[in-house]
Amino acid sequence: MNQFIIGIDLGTTNNVLAFCESHQTNDTTDVQLLKIPQLVAAHTVEAKSALPSFSYLAAEAETTGGALDLPWAEGRNFATGEFARSKGADTPDRTIGASKSWLCHNKVDRRAPILPWNADGDVGKISPVAAAQQYLEHLVAAWHARFPESPISDQHVVLTVPASFDPVARELTREAAIAAGLPPHFVLLEEPQAALYAWLNQQGDQWRKTLQVGQSVLVCDVGGGTTDLTLIAVDQNDGELELRRVAVGEHLLVGGDNMDLSAAYFVSGKLSEQGSTLDPWQSVSLWHSCRAAKEALLTDDGPATHTITVLGRGSKLIGSTVSVEINKEEIAGLVLDGFFPKCHLTDRPVRQPASGFQEIGLPYESDPGITRHIAAFVGSHCTGENDSVSMPNYVLFNGGVFKANGLKQRMLEVMSTWSGDQDVQELSGGSALDYAVAKGACFYGFNQQSGGLRIRGGVGRSYYVGIETAGLAIPGAPRPMKALCVVPFGMEEGTEVSVPSGEFALVVGQPAQFRFFSSNTRKEDQPGKLLDRWTEEELAETDPLVATLNLEDSDETFVPVKFRSKITELGMFELWCETGESEQAKRWKLEFNVREN
Template sequence: MARYAIGIDLGTTHSAVSYFNLEDGKPRGPSQSMLPVPQVTAPGTVEARPLLPSFLYLPSAQEFPEGSLGLPWSQEPGVIVGDFARSHGAKVPTRLVSSAKSWLSHPGVDRRSALLPWQAPPEVQRVSPLDASARYLRHLKEAWDHTFARAQEESGNALSKQEVIVTVPASFDAAARDLTLEAAKAAGLEHITLLEEPQAALYAWLEAMGENFRRQVQPGEVILVVDVGGGTSDFSVITVKDREGDLELLRVAVGDHILLGGDNMDLALAHTLNQRMAADGRKLDAWQFNGLTYGCRQAKETLYADPSVDRVPIAIPGRGSSLIGGTLRTELTREELDRVLTDGFFPVTQVADLPRTARRTGLAQMALPYAQDPAVTKHLAAFLTRQAQALAASADSPVDVTGKGFLHPTAVLFNGGVFKAGPLKGRVMEVLNQWLAAEGAPPAKELEGADLDLAVARGAAYYGWVRQGHGLRIRGGTARAYYVGVETAMPAVPGMEPPVKALCVAPFGMEEGTQADVPPQEFGLVTGEPTSFRFFASSVRRDDRVGEMLEDVESELASGGWRRWRPLRRRCPDSPRPLAT
């Protein structure tokens, strides 16, 4: 029997741990806590902090004195995780692993291969996105065990024996979720449940409000969760229902995976300053540009934290023995911050202004597949418009969208470190309420009260407590319908591949722990030679049932709200029975 319900926010920029003591019987208040995480903050210095920066530094053999990177549970860890990894890595970016979570969700690379830091020189021993994620989780596990399970009599407190909830973006596909589970198991965690981050944010808000939440949300409310973190923009919609006098929360919509977040914003600021420096005759190489990017991240946080500051200096380290003499200096001003981030990433747009899709060049460098349009407000418009269309086509829509051009939220909950910047939250509310006013709808309200840095971890721990039979649980099941590709039987036609149909194997909203049988059908199975299995997912087809066959999957893919996964390549052994039922 687990003693604690533990929530882990495995974030792109930061990770955190929150926990409930399941044995004290108190649902709120002092019984929920954050774990201070010991981490190296300078050579020879270890401090416990509530956040563990999700950065991994791979030091060279003689870079630091022996024992100077020791942790309470390991005197020679070999790598650096956390605060010092981030700060020192800004000076030596070719040895710094960042955005591992974004790489973990990248279907175009082998996420088990050692490829990070991206474009590191040959002498750097790279790690895989999976391994980097496992190292962050292992650090958190060791920190927990050092705090709660050092003595033999405390062995029942070990993290491996607790109920652990690890959060993932709602838009993570099944492959990315499986890799997250694999990373957790590699870190020594055993009893793992995944929870979508927007749901965790709402759970944190419910926990913070207590019974007062009933004064802020009523039956019929449509809550939009806007979650913009370090790597992704995630949108979810949760409705409030009245079921026999009790409130019920139902997750009704989840957006597509949009690789657009704080990392993009830091890069945009770095490009802005780089252009200014180039105009002054100071050109940066790729190594220096990485240093500028990390400097922009720190300057951005400083400007947003203190409105009285108008500009922040940035030092870009040089290379070689004379590091100080080779240092370049610039600054980030508040005017540049507002112009690039507020107007560039959150522009005032109409709801009909959808994200642009630029034509790709035939050859491109391999990198993260960032969103082609940086306007978060346009992606939000596309999400609300597409979901209104999907709900209108559904036979049993939980939200009334009659006569509406887009799904109308009545309340907005923000999540993600990006929204620690008040001007960015204000811009989203301004744009959304303009859209609502244009359709004669009342303005949406903001749900306030949750800590943007800690909400996801706290909400995950609270969900662990809810799973014990307490509190209010968000229902919803799978956020997508899932399909397997089936090749059409047809005569050979020169220059034309046989069309692929899509067989539904898991419908939208299928609840956790349930199963469904595919109605009997006959399929031909290719044996004795390499082949591939194709899989698809849709966030907009809400009424398909298990066994239903879609005839034209290509047109569905072109309509939006669909995802095509990388084919699973297998060789089936020779068999005397070529037909599988």
């Protein structure tokens, strides 16, 4: 039996590891954070509760004398964590940040060394998968430094991923985690659910008094660079309250950093009116000051103005320090109206036409209005005739952004106007915003082992493969394609289904490739359902699936196959081709092809 349960938040900007003993009797589980030793400067190691998700690829001269060594690693030529983050300001070409956002970007090969994006070739680039592996290896080593007698491979580990991560991004995360030394039976959990678990642990049994049958909770997780939405319904089963995850949002590349940057852009404009220009190091410090200004000004009883000061760069500090005042209206206009605009439930994100020469880089949202994205999400899951879930009664906020109280109030205000006379309230009293996901993941792992409270839900979207239809080929025109549903929405972990369909003939010995789609709105489709047409909003295409069929002792050139899909106990999606009857059936697993498509 494992001694510990470990929850890991592999975040876009920070990594956190929480743990607890597997034997506990308390009403609320005692979850602790692991202090993670990391470089904060050359030769200097400090233990902190979070490991920033940055990696610095050092020049050879910078590594002399073991300048980047850690207590468990000698001869290092890279650094992860705080030091890497600080290098991001003045040496961006050697610093990797936001590698997680690249994991689900299917326009690039995520196993190829492409990061830092746009950097020169000679810095020794690494792949998005390798970056994730580096952060996890650091966490694993920090664990072993603290608990040498309890190898992580013997513990029960829960790793969180965004609810909006598609099966490919999950697969790649898993690949990085196994390579980093996590036990093969580790479990994936969606981040917004983890945040809710943290709240549940903090509440103990009290949650049954707060939430009522028929109500629903919107979990709004705004990280540094991403926004992740999840809707949880409160059900009843045999007189017992139950929580069920009913919908997950799209992967939105807009977050707290965007808000601070837009404020910083505004303030640097003011500074240049005064005749001051900032160097890159000062710009970062301006960015941090703007975050502090946002938190100070956007509270109920906050001051009307806040002075933003940027210290001089050189050793003459006071003389070259510049200051500028920013007031409540200005920051509210930038952050509240820019990112949390007042809007109607019927409003939708504005799609701007993409320019023909758009760079490949990360696909940031063209509409930064988070409330409009929420309107689209709530609108498509709570207002339809078939939707059993009510408009959200509560919002659980997660992410450091919400240290600025004004953002919460604006969101609750806007959402209250959507549901008529009903006030939308905050689900308050959870863990510290920066650590809730890791702590919640740990509590989830604890419940898995102790048979405690679980949020039901299964898969958060339905999956489809593209099938080219037979028929006369028209020269120059692609064959018409249909989408075959292989996994229904809500399919439970640990189950599998044989997809009813006609048989497909696949060529033996040659790779067969299928386009792959997912939908978070088509909840009624059952396995075998064939779609003739769909809108771009309904079905999102990710990387194709590939399998090569090898048949020994057979000279067949074609094999008739059907699909069998499976959601493992660990939450992973698998798709198989099979031929023959159950006993003698031969199976081939389809793998995602993550190279440039």
